[in-house]
Amino acid sequence: xxxxxxxxxxxxxxxxxxxxxxxxxxxxxxxxxxxxxxxxxxxxxxxxxxxxxxxxxxxxxxxxxxxxxxxxxxxxxxxxxxxxxxxxxxxxxxxxxxxxxxxxxxxxxxxxxxxxxxxxxxxxxxxxxxxxxxxxxxxxxxxxxxxxxxxxxxxxxxxxxxxxxxxxxxxxxxxxxxxxxxxxxxxxxxxxxxxxxxxxxxxxxxxxxxxxxxxxxxxxxxxxxxxxxxxxxxxxxxxxxxxxxxxxxxxxxxxxxxxxxx
Amino acid sequence: xxxxxxxxxxxxxxxxxxxxxxxxxxxxxxxxxxxxxxxxxxxxxxxxxxxxxxxxxxxxxxxxxxxxxxxxxxxxxxxxxxxxxxxxxxxxxxxxxxxxxxxxxxxxxxxxxxxxxxxxxxxxxxxxxxxxxxxxxxxxxxxxxxxxxxxxxxxxxxxxxxxxxxxxxxxxxxxxxxxxxxxxxxxxxxxxxxxxxxxxxxxxxxxxxxxxxxxxxxxxxxxxxxxxxxxxxxxxxxxxxxxxxxxxxxxxxxxxxx
Numbered sequence: 117x118x119x120x121x122x123x124x125x126x127x128x129x130x131x132x133x134x135x136x137x138x139x140x141x142x143x144x145x146x147x148x149x150x151x152x153x154x155x156x157x158x159x160x161x162x163x164x165x166x167x168x169x170x171x172x173x174x175x176x177x178x179x180x181x182x183x184x185x186x187x188x189x190x191x192x193x194x195x196x197x198x199x200x201x202x203x204x205x206x207x208x209x210x211x212x213x214x215x216x217x218x219x220x221x222x223x224x225x226x227x228x229x230x231x232x233x234x235x236x237x238x239x240x241x242x243x244x245x246x247x248x249x250x251x252x253x254x255x256x257x258x259x260x261x262x263x264x265x266x267x268x269x270x271x272x273x274x275x276x277x278x279x280x281x282x283x284x285x286x287x288x289x290x291x292x293x294x295x296x297x298x299x300x301x302x303x304x305x306x307x308x309x310x311x312x313x314x315x316x317x318x319x320x321x322x323x324x325x326x327x328x329x330x331x332x333x334x335x336x337x338x339x340x341x342x343x344x345x346x347x348x349x350x351x352x353x354x355x356x357x358x359x360x361x362x363x364x365x366x367x368x369x370x371x372x373x374x375x376x377x378x
Numbered sequence: 379x380x381x382x383x384x385x386x387x388x389x390x391x392x393x394x395x396x397x398x399x400x401x402x403x404x405x406x407x408x409x410x411x412x413x414x415x416x417x418x419x420x421x422x423x424x425x426x427x428x429x430x431x432x433x434x435x436x437x438x439x440x441x442x443x444x445x446x447x448x449x450x451x452x453x454x455x456x457x458x459x460x461x462x463x464x465x466x467x468x469x470x471x472x473x474x475x476x477x478x479x480x481x482x483x484x485x486x487x488x489x490x491x492x493x494x495x496x497x498x499x500x501x502x503x504x505x506x507x508x509x510x511x512x513x514x515x516x517x518x519x520x521x522x523x524x525x526x527x528x529x530x531x532x533x534x535x536x537x538x539x540x541x542x543x544x545x546x547x548x549x550x551x552x553x554x555x556x557x558x559x560x561x562x563x564x565x566x567x568x569x570x571x572x573x574x575x576x577x578x579x580x581x582x583x584x585x586x587x588x589x590x591x592x593x594x595x596x597x598x599x600x601x602x603x604x605x606x607x608x609x610x611x612x613x614x615x616x617x618x619x620x621x622x623x624x625x626x627x628x629x630x631x632x633x634x635x636x
Contacts, residue, residue: 166575316425
């Protein structure tokens with residue numbers, strides 16, 4: 117391994133460790149990321165179980181149908197957590213001090229996302245276990261669970277990078293927090309609560325069809341309800357990868373600009 | 379003399395809070411946009427739920443969800459006012475108001491008046507949007523008076539609750555403590571379908587949740603078939619009485635600390 121690559125690895129490891137430890141030390145950030153999605157899952161499952169009686173509903177268990185949603189809500193929290201942490205580094209001058217070191221941009225971004233990914237893994241494990249205990253079905257079996265983990269990490273990477281981009285552009289934790297309602301709206305205006313073909317309100321169905329969040333949810337949902345659905349998985353992974361790539365590129369450019377400014 | 383001074387304190391506090399609300403987009407936009415968004419997401423995205431067997435709310439799903447969002451905005455209007463109270467304590471403004479006010483009970487009344495004004499603005503917009511979206515109203519004028527009257531009492535109760543918390547903690551960090559109980563109580567009621575269509579644990583919880591009586595009565599008003607009216611108003615007035623004591627206790631704590 118070249119010395120340059122070894123140095124990059126050391127930088128990523130050091131920053132990743134800091135990011136993970138920092139995440140674990142902030143229960144005020146962590147607890148809502150676990151509790152809120154599960155609370156909404158419980159309420160929606162109880163309140164909308166009757167929706168499974170609508171002709172054409174794909175499953176008899178609303179729990180199985182709704183289990184995909186916490187993964188997306190968890191990803192939204194990763195925007196907040198990753199973005200707020202970086203914004204705090206900018207506000208406190210830590211990033212300026214890092215800029216004086218030989219640290220490379222990709223190492224900083226990868227290191228900062230490590231905390232979000234560790235949280236995403238813990239969240240995914242919790243949601244899967246809660247689903248199993250509550251009686252949700254996993255049509256694609258154990259391999260499907262592994263694929264859900266992979267997709268959850270990819271989604272978190274993309275949404276976490278959006279948080280980093282927002283933090284780097286604005287340098288303000290408050291501005292990153294302001295992103296939450298916007299992303300929350302994209303979640304609600306998706307096929308979150310009903311399959312798209314059962315949404316009767318035409319404009320809502322159109323919005324849900326053009327909303328990429330619908331396809332991320334439907335990819336996870338397909339593994340729970342129908343088994344292996346190549347189209348749903350291609351769309352889900354494709355869009356998640358596209359979001360992650362676009363957000364990482366945007367965050368890299370924003371980082372370069374910010375370091376130039378300082 | 380004392381009544382006049384209480385009124386002038388209340389009006390001054392209310393004017394300041396309303397002015398801040400109307401001139402700062404960071405306060406104004408969320409309190410207007412969020413109820414409209416929830417209404418759109420619930421009434422639009424879930425309209426098919428109205429076709430579930432035994433869903434027999436005659437005014438349709440849009441009206442069914444309008445009532446929930448109206449009461450939710452009433453409650454959260456009060457909670458947002460609690461945030462303003464907490465911010466006033468953090469910034470030191472509240473302490474100066476307390477020093478200047480001859481009768482401090484007027485401070486709580488002032489914040490409650492501001493919360494009510496915020497709620498009225500939100501309700502006006504929400505009602506217009508709901509009517510444009512084709513909401514059916516089967517209740518008559520008296521029923522609608524009952525509907526908005528109930529929402530008004532809920533707003534006062536939530537304001538007193540949040541103000542009590544804000545005056546005890548005197549920091550915006552008390553925000554989650556103000557809103558999480560309200561959020562829980564509202565969402566553990568029959569939000570998406572009538573109580574009789576709920577199943578399992580949520581049916582058991584919703585059956586004893588006081589918010590259920592409020593929501594059921596309000597839905598009865600809009601559909602022109604009032605039900606559980608006495609129970610709903612008793613619950614609402616009881617909550618106001620309880621949280622008035624809570625807010626008064628908070629005021630005493632704030633006085634003791636200043």
